[in-house]
């Protein structure tokens with residue numbers, strides 16, 4: 001499976017409505033605040049928008065809702081994995097991306113036979129407090145050797161200037177939140193990401 005090299009992560013369908021028309025091909029809906037009804041409504045909107053704009057939607061955390069809403073890709077972290085029913089997900093045709101932060105996480109992830117492995121935080125992130133030190137580029141290369149041919153996603157503190165290093169080290173896709181959502185001009189920054197990642201598309 002191939003992933004688009006630009007992996008956008010947002011916290012609402014409104015962001016997808018705004019940025020998908022620019023040519024985003026891979027987007028994760030990562031919502032931490034809503035109740036089930038609110039989440040379901042956002043997932044439903046995001047799915048319709050992504051279908052219209054030929055964008056792959058990945059639902060973070062909420063794999064049951066992803067199944068119920070007919071989505072086909074979910075992202076889970078190590079804690080999420082402890083309570084997820086992978087057999088049910090697979091039976092529903094859901095592809096699976098998994099977070100890893102250290103060697104133990106990677107062992108656990110590989111046993112689950114994921115469709116991609118994410119490694120982070122590559123650089124310091126301001127999105128959320130994390131207990132892991134920045135992984136650095138060498139760790140990307142090590143992870144690539146261990147996971148290939150499964151695609152490797154790099155995440156954490158990424159911006160267009162950091163992409164050459166991340167892809168040279170072996171990442172197949174670069175995931176981003178705040179470099180776009182906190183940018184003064186998110187549309188322009190999204191275009192910059194799409195253009196910059198064109199060489200790896």
Ligand SMILES: Cc1ncc(COP(=O)(O)OP(=O)(O)O)c(N)n1
Pocket residue numbers: 009028030060061075076077078079080097098099118119120128153155175
């Ligand atoms: C592409 C990608 N990589 C890592 C994460 C982090 O997942 P997780 O560790 O479950 O943390 P939350 O995002 O749920 O806070 C991700 N969402 N996407």
Ligand SMILES: Cc1nc(C(=O)O)sc1CCOP(=O)(O)O
Pocket residue numbers: 099100101119120121122124125126127128155156157158175176177178179
């Ligand atoms: C959600 C998330 N997960 C990470 C991990 O390492 O698993 S880093 C991260 C935050 C990414 O946001 P930004 O691009 O703003 O740094």
Ligand SMILES: [Mg+2]
Pocket residue numbers: 060061075076077080
């Ligand atoms: Mg999670």
